[in-house]
Amino acid sequence: MNTSFLIILGIVAMAMVLLSIRVILKKDGRFSSQHLSQSPAMRERGIGCVQSEDWKERQKDTKKLNVKQL
Numbered sequence: 001m002n003t004s005f006l007i008i009l010g011i012v013a014m015a016m017v018l019l020s021i022r023v024i025l026k027k028d029g030r031f032s033s034q035h036l037s038q039s040p041a042m043r044e045r046g047i048g049c050v051q052s053e054d055w056k057e058r059q060k061d062t063k064k065l066n067v068k069q070l
Helices: 002-019 021-025 040-045 050-064
Strands: none
Touching: 002 021
């Protein structure tokens, strides 16, 4: 059990190092945003995140709704 734990720990450590090589070696390196609306390719296609799209649709609905008529 101790040997398998050390092997798993080594694999996880190696994965973390490999995932962060770009961040470590680049001058102002940082992980790119994983938010869909921050992706230039998705913005070109007009695709946004669900939360942003939902907020836009809710804003459209509140403009149509006249509270005084209720």
